[in-house]
Amino acid sequence: MVTQLNAAQTQRDWRPIVQAFELALGPRSVTRRKEELLVYECDGLTSYRQRPAVVVLPRTTEQVAAVVKICDRHNVPFVARGAGTGLSGGALPLADAVLIVTAPMNQILKVDLDNQRVTVQPGVINNWVTQAVSGAGFYYAPDPSSQSVCSVGGNVAENSGGVHCLKYGVTTNHVLGLKLVLPNGDIVEIGGTVPEQPGYDLTGLFVGSEGTLGIVTEITLRILKAPEVISVLLADFTSVEAAGAAVSAVISAGIIPAGMEMMDNFSLNAVEDVVKTDCYPRDADAILLIEIDGLPAEVAASRDRIEALCKANGARQVTVATEPEERLRLWKGRKAAFAAMGKLSPDYYVQDGVIPRTQLPYVLQEIAHLGEKHGYRVANVFHAGDGNLHPLILYNNQVPGELEQVEALGGDILKLCVQVGGSISGEHGIGADKRCYMSEMFSETDLETMQWVRASWNPKGLANPTKIFPTPRTCGEGAKSLTGQELGGKRGEPLEGVERF
Amino acid sequence: MTGLTQQVAAILGISQVVTWEDHSTDPLGQRWPGAISPHTSLPEAIAYPETTAALAELMVCAHKEGWRVLPCGHGSKIAWGCPVQPCDLWVSTHRLNQTIDHAVGDLTLTVAAGAHFQAVQTQLAATGQFLALDPAYDRTATLGGIVATGDAGALRQRYGGVRDQLIGLSLVRYDGQLAKAGGRVVKNVAGYDLMKLMTGAYGTLGILSQLTFRTYPLAEASQTVVMVGGLEVMSDLLAAVRRSSLTPVKLDLLSAQLLQDLDLGEGLGLAAQFQTIAAGVAEQVARLQDLAQPYGVSSQRLEAAAETHFWQGIQQQMHPQPVTPADPAAEPAIVAKVGVKPMEAIALIATLTGPLPTARIRLHGSSGIGWVRVAADALSASDVATLRGHCQDHGGYFTLLEAPIALKQTADPWGLAPDVKRLMGRLKAQFDPQNRLSPGRFGAL
Numbered sequence: 001m002v003t004q005l006n007a008a009q010t011q012r013d014w015r016p017i018v019q020a021f022e023l024a025l026g027p028r029s030v031t032r033r034k035e036e037l038l039v040y041e042c043d044g045l046t047s048y049r050q051r052p053a054v055v056v057l058p059r060t061t062e063q064v065a066a067v068v069k070i071c072d073r074h075n076v077p078f079v080a081r082g083a084g085t086g087l088s089g090g091a092l093p094l095a096d097a098v099l100i101v102t103a104p105m106n107q108i109l110k111v112d113l114d115n116q117r118v119t120v121q122p123g124v125i126n127n128w129v130t131q132a133v134s135g136a137g138f139y140y141a142p143d144p145s146s147q148s149v150c151s152v153g154g155n156v157a158e159n160s161g162g163v164h165c166l167k168y169g170v171t172t173n174h175v176l177g178l179k180l181v182l183p184n185g186d187i188v189e190i191g192g193t194v195p196e197q198p199g200y201d202l203t204g205l206f207v208g209s210e211g212t213l214g215i216v217t218e219i220t221l222r223i224l225k226a227p228e229v230i231s232v233l234l235a236d237f238t239s240v241e242a243a244g245a246a247v248s249a250v251i252s253a254g255i256i257p258a259g260m261e262m263m264d265n266f267s268l269n270a271v272e273d274v275v276k277t278d279c280y281p282r283d284a285d286a287i288l289l290i291e292i293d294g295l296p297a298e299v300a301a302s303r304d305r306i307e308a309l310c311k312a313n314g315a316r317q318v319t320v321a322t323e324p325e326e327r328l329r330l331w332k333g334r335k336a337a338f339a340a341m342g343k344l345s346p347d348y349y350v351q352d353g354v355i356p357r358t359q360l361p362y363v364l365q366e367i368a369h370l371g372e373k374h375g376y377r378v379a380n381v382f383h384a385g386d387g388n389l390h391p392l393i394l395y396n397n398q399v400p401g402e403l404e405q406v407e408a409l410g411g412d413i414l415k416l417c418v419q420v421g422g423s424i425s426g427e428h429g430i431g432a433d434k435r436c437y438m439s440e441m442f443s444e445t446d447l448e449t450m451q452w453v454r455a456s457w458n459p460k461g462l463a464n465p466t467k468i469f470p471t472p473r474t475c476g477e478g479a480k481s482l483t484g485q486e487l488g489g490k491r492g493e494p495l496e497g498v499e500r501f
Numbered sequence: 502m503t504g505l506t507q508q509v510a511a512i513l514g515i516s517q518v519v520t521w522e523d524h525s526t527d528p529l530g531q532r533w534p535g536a537i538s539p540h541t542s543l544p545e546a547i548a549y550p551e552t553t554a555a556l557a558e559l560m561v562c563a564h565k566e567g568w569r570v571l572p573c574g575h576g577s578k579i580a581w582g583c584p585v586q587p588c589d590l591w592v593s594t595h596r597l598n599q600t601i602d603h604a605v606g607d608l609t610l611t612v613a614a615g616a617h618f619q620a621v622q623t624q625l626a627a628t629g630q631f632l633a634l635d636p637a638y639d640r641t642a643t644l645g646g647i648v649a650t651g652d653a654g655a656l657r658q659r660y661g662g663v664r665d666q667l668i669g670l671s672l673v674r675y676d677g678q679l680a681k682a683g684g685r686v687v688k689n690v691a692g693y694d695l696m697k698l699m700t701g702a703y704g705t706l707g708i709l710s711q712l713t714f715r716t717y718p719l720a721e722a723s724q725t726v727v728m729v730g731g732l733e734v735m736s737d738l739l740a741a742v743r744r745s746s747l748t749p750v751k752l753d754l755l756s757a758q759l760l761q762d763l764d765l766g767e768g769l770g771l772a773a774q775f776q777t778i779a780a781g782v783a784e785q786v787a788r789l790q791d792l793a794q795p796y797g798v799s800s801q802r803l804e805a806a807a808e809t810h811f812w813q814g815i816q817q818q819m820h821p822q823p824v825t826p827a828d829p830a831a832e833p834a835i836v837a838k839v840g841v842k843p844m845e846a847i848a849l850i851a852t853l854t855g856p857l858p859t860a861r862i863r864l865h866g867s868s869g870i871g872w873v874r875v876a877a878d879a880l881s882a883s884d885v886a887t888l889r890g891h892c893q894d895h896g897g898y899f900t901l902l903e904a905p906i907a908l909k910q911t912a913d914p915w916g917l918a919p920d921v922k923r924l925m926g927r928l929k930a931q932f933d934p935q936n937r938l939s940p941g942r943f944g945a946l
Contacts (some may be wrong), residue, residue, distance in 0.1 A: 188920040192838040193896035204697025254718040298781030358606035384687040423689040447682035452931035
């Protein structure tokens with residue numbers, strides 16, 4: 001049984017615990033001052049905030065282990081945090097818990113180009129990995145939109161995706177081995193530098209476990225050879241159905257593009273208003289951005305084929321870009337889509353659901369209906385190749401009650417995703433944000449079985465309690481006001497300068 | 502008929518229970534005793550539930566009665582790993598083989614766990630799709646067995662392992678309750694990834710009942726280039742191919758014996774298969790041949806029937822599939838799954854073929870994973886320890902999957918690291934607290 005430790009702040013005597021932390025890490029790596037704790041109140045999900053009791057900043061595996069051992073000895077819950085860019089509140093602190101920040105652990109430990117492996121500490125920023133190996137013609141494939149600021153440790157915790165996961169997979173497909181600190185403070189190594197190590201796939205189980213099974217301190221990643229040629233196609237359509245049909249036609253033709261993105265009329269107009277790319281036709285009902293990569297002749301032939309398939313499915317115009325600046329221009333609007341929403345409205349709420357791709361026209365219609373019902377307009381940007389939908393809802397958090405209404409709309413959209421056979425999260429994680437929707441997707445037995453995993457490695461429930469799984473306390477009757485008081489209610493600012501898509 | 506068999510028959514119906522003796526006519530039956538520790542009692546019966554509900558009900562009964570159960574599919578890989586402790590009942594999902602949903606436009610397939618690999622591929626091919634798996638014993642393997650053993654094959658070069666393609670599952674737990682994880686969409690991070698946990702768990706954590714995979718479109722064109730040369734030159738060539746922008750779907754190093762079996766010349770082989778649109782295949786083949794040219798290796802291009810014949814031939818040499826119980830293909834051998842850092846693959850082949858020139862070895866050039874097949878008496882326990890040490894020194898492993906029982910009793914088949922064993926034990930204690938599912942498959946956890 002996993003203990004629930006989300007109780008209101010206890011009268012815990014922090015002095016001996018903080019002393020022990022200071023002894024283990026040095027006083028400068030332990031923070032209790034209110035103003036310094038402010039920055040750790042939330043992650044990328046800024047509508048939920050909670051100041052942690054203590055923040056510690058370890059620099060080595062041994063220091064993480066020492067901190068966790070102290071937590072274990074004193075029965076103090078802890079939450080791990082990387083760069084704090086997560087969008088599901090996975091790193092949301094608890095009032096009575098220690099926040100263990102791995103951002104200072106930012107060394108690339110080993111680069112083995114011959115075997116195409118890189119070993120990093122968890123605080124290494126995602127695109128540093130590619131920067132470290134790009135000179136030799138390699139790259140690290142998972143590219144969440146926040147890749148210039150998000151940490152690999154956080155990517156591992158949330159199993160982050162990105163625009164190119166259609167062809168290359170998500171984080172879990174690129175992690176070969178981990179060194180980690182278990183919730184009792186033991187240091188263990190799982191996986192390795194070669195895939196499919198004998199025994200259970202513990203690495204696969206750990207990736208995406210959102211900090212509930214331990215804290216990762218070393219990560220061995222697979223890197224790939226960079227493609228020789230990249231081409232981007234922009235196609236515009238007068239109906240979402242036609243764009244969806246074009247996506248299916250491309251994949252059925254045996255072509256797996258590196259990425260396929262769709263934006264609806266509302267989002268592309270928002271982008272044109274704010275970013276002024278002058279390449280997205282404002283009267284289009286949907287646009288598709290399709291990226292293909294590989295050797296020159298293959299890319300050229302695929303490009304011609306995709307262009308023909310888009311036109312056969314009703315594309316009005318297809319623009320092709322191969323030179324880097326031209327490609328960036330076509331991508332610019334898509335990459336700025338969330339930021340554009342931020343400019344149009346004081347706040348925006350981003351949802352992350354997955355649907356079977358063929359359900360897209362129906363789901364978009366239903367989302368529009370739900371928006372009308374709740375009184376908000378919803379913009380849709382969509383990883384079309386893999387069915388990962390990001391509805392964006394514009395609102396004003398200063399108006400009391402709006403956040404709750406928007407969250408209710410977001411919840412209805414998630415239920416819709418589940419109804420058509422999809423999922424409540426494609427890449428952002430469950431965290432604190434979506435735990436109450438887990439029961440939409442999973443039965444009590446399903447959740448109990450998943451809890452066996454948690455109970456096996458985290459028997460005292462000290463590692464990131466209250467996340468992922470619903471509890472009567474957080475999701476039952478009357479939980480709403482509690483959630484409002486404990487987790488939310490405070491005005492949140494979006495993270496500056498961080499792309500989300 | 503004993504009490505246990507009667508009880509099973511009462512739940513499933515008499516046609517879904519077969520006594521152990523009645524199995525002697527099955528061509529795979531010869532392998533089955535290898536799954537059980539010798540000098541222990543045989544199971545009374547094999548149960549073949551035909552629905553998930555029946556499987557669940559059977560497991561409720563097994564839980565209540567305290568039966569030890571060995572889950573299996575068709576039993577083609579049942580002898581892999583440690584021999585299990587005596588089991589009261591084998592439960593096969595072989596007849597639990599329905600296709601539940603092939604979402605053609607979404608490229609996903611949901612099947613009951615006992616679905617037969619080849620039947621599924623045939624069905625998918627009709628819609629221009631396939632499962633990107635290339636497993637051992639493909640004529641008899643079930644998808645449940647492929648998942649339980651994590652047996653992806655050479656296509657992992659491009660598509661990853663079984664773990665990378667399994668997106669959802671249902672399983673019957675030790676207590677007979679049905680649980681699911683994942684879903685039917687290719688991108689999904691809701692809840693723990695039990696798909697990864699169950700892949701390669703050899704039925705020790707539950708009985709798989711339903712599986713959802715992502716499927717891939719069949720490529721328009723396919724060609725294979727086979728290059729043959731000496732050890733040193735092949736090592737340089739492999740490095741050059743790995744550094745290139747080529748994207749083969751398979752890239753296999755083949756030992757001299759395998760080349761000889763297939764009449765492909767003398768030396769070490771490197772076979773690369775390209776599958777994409779026609780222009781892409783032509784370009785990649787030409788690039789590879791240009792790249793190989795300075796190394797002075799012999800090179801031949803295979804397509805159509807010759808290409809199919811070549812890849813099937815390798816499978817048949819590595820994992821011969823008996824047609825009758827007396828078929829020589831059923832003769833025992835030592836089969837190990839091995840892994841090393843990819844750049845150490847050729848050194849591993851040299852290490853093995855020095856003392857054992859007839860070893861059949863197939864290693865995947867990108868992952869460094871592969872197979873070794875030698876005669877049943879070719880390796881002693883100390884040889885296994887030496888080879889395992891060599892592989893582990895290079896980041897990998899040497900897992901004894903098929904071997905005479907005597908060797909498995911003296912040489913640890915798995916060589917699990919203590920950390921891994923401890924964490925596995927904790928999971929096992931939750932998922933099967935009385936240790937009644939495939940007991941002992943990983944040794945003592």
